[in-house]
Amino acid sequence: MDINLYDTKRRAKRPFEPIDPNHVKIYACGPTVYDRVHIGNGLSAVVFDVLVRVLRACFPKVTYIRNITDIDDKINNRARELNVPIQTLAQECTDALQEDYAALGILPPDVEPKATEHIDEIIVMISSLIRQEHAYEADGHVLFYVPSDPEYGSLTNKSLDELLDGARVEVAPYKKDPKDFVLWKPSTPDLPGWDSPWGRGRPGWHIECSAMIRTHLGAEIDIHGGGTDLAFPHHENEMAQSGCFHKNHDYVRYWMHNGMLNLGSAKMSKSLGNIQTIHELLQDHAGETLRYAILSGHYRQSLRWDDELIDQSERSLTSLYQALRNSEKLCTTDGEDVSTNASHNQFPSEVIGPLMDDLNTPRALAGMHELALRLNLATTSGAARELRDQMLKGGSLLGLLTRDVDAFFTQDATLDPEDIRRLIAERAAAKAKKHYDHADAIRADLLSNGIAIEDTRDGTIWKVVKSQ
RNA sequence: GGCUGGGUGGCAGAGUGGUCAUGCUGCAGACUGCAACUUUGUUUACGCCGGUUCGAUUCCGACCCCAGCCUCCA
Numbered sequence: 001m002d003i004n005l006y007d008t009k010r011r012a013k014r015p016f017e018p019i020d021p022n023h024v025k026i027y028a029c030g031p032t033v034y035d036r037v038h039i040g041n042g043l044s045a046v047v048f049d050v051l052v053r054v055l056r057a058c059f060p061k062v063t064y065i066r067n068i069t070d071i072d073d074k075i076n077n078r079a080r081e082l083n084v085p086i087q088t089l090a091q092e093c094t095d096a097l098q099e100d101y102a103a104l105g106i107l108p109p110d111v112e113p114k115a116t117e118h119i120d121e122i123i124v125m126i127s128s129l130i131r132q133e134h135a136y137e138a139d140g141h142v143l144f145y146v147p148s149d150p151e152y153g154s155l156t157n158k159s160l161d162e163l164l165d166g167a168r169v170e171v172a173p174y175k176k177d178p179k180d181f182v183l184w185k186p187s188t189p190d191l192p193g194w195d196s197p198w199g200r201g202r203p204g205w206h207i208e209c210s211a212m213i214r215t216h217l218g219a220e221i222d223i224h225g226g227g228t229d230l231a232f233p234h235h236e237n238e239m240a241q242s243g244c245f246h247k248n249h250d251y252v253r254y255w256m257h258n259g260m261l262n263l264g265s266a267k268m269s270k271s272l273g274n275i276q277t278i279h280e281l282l283q284d285h286a287g288e289t290l291r292y293a294i295l296s297g298h299y300r301q302s303l304r305w306d307d308e309l310i311d312q313s314e315r316s317l318t319s320l321y322q323a324l325r326n327s328e329k330l331c332t333t334d335g336e337d338v339s340t341n342a343s344h345n346q347f348p349s350e351v352i353g354p355l356m357d358d359l360n361t362p363r364a365l366a367g368m369h370e371l372a373l374r375l376n377l378a379t380t381s382g383a384a385r386e387l388r389d390q391m392l393k394g395g396s397l398l399g400l401l402t403r404d405v406d407a408f409f410t411q412d413a414t415l416d417p418e419d420i421r422r423l424i425a426e427r428a429a430a431k432a433k434k435h436y437d438h439a440d441a442i443r444a445d446l447l448s449n450g451i452a453i454e455d456t457r458d459g460t461i462w463k464v465v466k467s468q
Numbered sequence: 469g470g471c472u473g474g475g476u477g478g479c480a481g482a483g484u485g486g487u488c489a490u491g492c493u494g495c496a497g498a499c500u501g502c503a504a505c506u507u508u509g510u511u512u513a514c515g516c517c518g519g520u521u522c523g524a525u526u527c528c529g530a531c532c533c534c535a536g537c538c539u540c541c542a
Contacts, residue, residue, distance in 0.1 A: 008472090074540075162469090162471070228542085230541075233537095234540095259535095260541095270540085296480070309480065312479075312493085313492090316492065325505090354482090360483095362480095362481055362490075363490080370490080377507080436502070455503080
């Protein structure tokens, strides 16, 4: 079984062939930390989290790096607004980000490097680019000289002429070419800065990723990920820098870009202000529900984010848990203790198959529901255990079904579970005497407290009624 | 204007040259004391117009819409 991935640069899906099959290297762009991250940031992180899980299932070693941009004018501005030290703001936002991402079931990357921890490497790269005449110093700045890179534009299929026509940006007078971008810029005393051959200053946005990739993964990597809105100019510029530095513009084997989340008909973005933070969504919804919602669309497509989507995701996810819950009794009954099949340690093909095909998560979820159906129809404990195991294995690739099944249904009950048990027993007694009015009254009473009852062959169970 | 990617059944969202996506919702049946859970069935689905083909939602061409990028953005 091959993994196939869509590569932005080649605009085609192709088989994934790592540089070193014994060690896959992947880098994804993380956000700039100056505020609570929004669910669109979460989408990107979830997508590459799933990709890494799939890669880990297929290759012996995977190193996953996701950076944090902790030096940026937006951080400086926000810190000034809030009147807090810049480092404090960045650190607080970083902590919050890790908390939010964890709630979405995103596993920590192997390294989460920060731009400010790589200033030396950044200076080394800039110096080299200047020596190679791909960059020049002007007016306290260091700029990348775009015309010096014949491959500029090849990632996003742009011609230099087009870029000039579409240029909406004011051209700084010290630029040799309007397309040139900043590698290093001077800092006033009130701004964070580091000493450099070009005076005290701070790095431009794009160079940090070049430096962090080189530091943590080396001259060549397998996959570079990020949002599609980063493809240009961020990744194009990064490719120009690293490509010229390493004299190899194919230092990234596969460029992968996730689609945007739409709120209403427009892209969710901080500059438009139409964002929902993960933090606020978590007030009303389980992180796992949000994750399911994200995975319900293909990563390269844009996804309409609204209450309807979250509601449907909640119900869909519940049906998966329901299958697990329904099968619990059957699984625990001792039956043919068939030393479980050879497939015991394998991931279900219904789930990993689609995921290996350019991360087709909607189909993988369909596979999960297929397994759930078969589990619901299972009649032997052996089959039930096998299917349950498969579901959990599939879930471990998607980062779903990670909660305790019983807790999924019973947590946040407004009544004491002991009281609920007592009422259920009372109702059972009434039922036994065919006092159905009394039995129904108890059920209605529980329901009015948000507790729904289910009679099964193996007794009565209850659950909290979700989302009103 | 240029460059990407889209328009699928009530909703979300995959996919395929001729056979079921899947989930949610609605309706009907089974199960149940009644419910719930589960399960079965279910509503001319593939933007528009041509072309290729025995056959196209799927391939080709034109057209109409939508979103993203071309400035910071996941």
